[in-house]
Amino acid sequence: MINTFELRQRFLEKLINFYGPFLGAGVKLEKMTKDFRQARVSMKLTFYNRNYMGTQFGGSLYAMVDPWYMLMLIKNLGKDYIVWDKAATINFRKPGKGKVTAEFHLTEEHLNEIKNTLETQNKMDYVFKVEVKDDAGKLIADVDKVLYIRKKS
16 A cells, blocks of 8 residues: 555656656656655657757756755755755766766765754855766766755754
8 A cells, every 4th residue: 555655756756757847858757765865867869858969958968967956955954954056067078869867866974964064054065966877878977066055044
C-alpha cells in the first residue's frame, strides 16, 4: 500500500516534468530519492532544444541543472533556512549530440558543513559541482552552482 508521502513524491516527480521551461527544453526528472538527496535529470536532443549547429542548446543544458540543489537543500534544511540560487558558471566541454544526463548528490557532509558554518556566520555561499554527460559517459558541460544560504531570523 502506498502512503501519502510516496503519493506526493510521485506527483512531484510527474508534475515537475510539465514545468514550462523543462517541458519546452525536453528536460525530464528521471529519479528523485524520497529524502531529496539524489536526483537524475536527462534531456534528449530534439527540435526544441537544438541550436544552429544541430547540438544541444546551451541554455537548455543550463536549465536542466538549474533548480535541483536549491530544491534539495530547501527540503533537507527545513523551514528555518532560506536558500536561493545566486550564481552559476557553465563550461561547455563538448557538443551534446544526443541524450544528456546530470546527477545531483546532497550528502550528510554537505548538510553538516552548511549547518556548522551558519552557527558562526549569518549567511554563506555554497558551491555545488554538476557534470552533464552524454550516453557514453563523456563530459558535455560542467557547472558550478552557487547557492546563498542563511538561517531565518
